[in-house]
Amino acid sequence: MQALFILALVAITTVAAGVVGRRGFEWSGRALAAGFSTALECVGAGLVFFVVNLLAAVAVLLATRALIRTHVSLYLVNDVALLVLSLLQGLAFQCWRNSSSSTRDDWP
Numbered sequence: 001m002q003a004l005f006i007l008a009l010v011a012i013t014t015v016a017a018g019v020v021g022r023r024g025f026e027w028s029g030r031a032l033a034a035g036f037s038t039a040l041e042c043v044g045a046g047l048v049f050f051v052v053n054l055l056a057a058v059a060v061l062l063a064t065r066a067l068i069r070t071h072v073s074l075y076l077v078n079d080v081a082l083l084v085l086s087l088l089q090g091l092a093f094q095c096w097r098n099s100s101s102s103t104r105d106d107w108p
Contacts, residue, residue, distance in 0.1 A: 046090025
């Protein structure tokens, strides 16, 4: 029931934002497709950072286990903050990439 509520809420706000964008701001449908593509690139980059961060954390924890010969829990990386921060890393990386490519075109 909770998942259905969240899905309905997101669907309603998405449709409302689409109506405001098309009618209120007079944005084009092509711009929506480009924005969706950019958003998917950012999410993809964030997921790549999440996997790399997760693998690095597990490697560090396993190495710590081997070096100090005591139990170090892998549950240390079981936190939603890792996912959120990784998505922010991906967003920053994509923004940097996009601004870098736009300034590179301006160079002589």
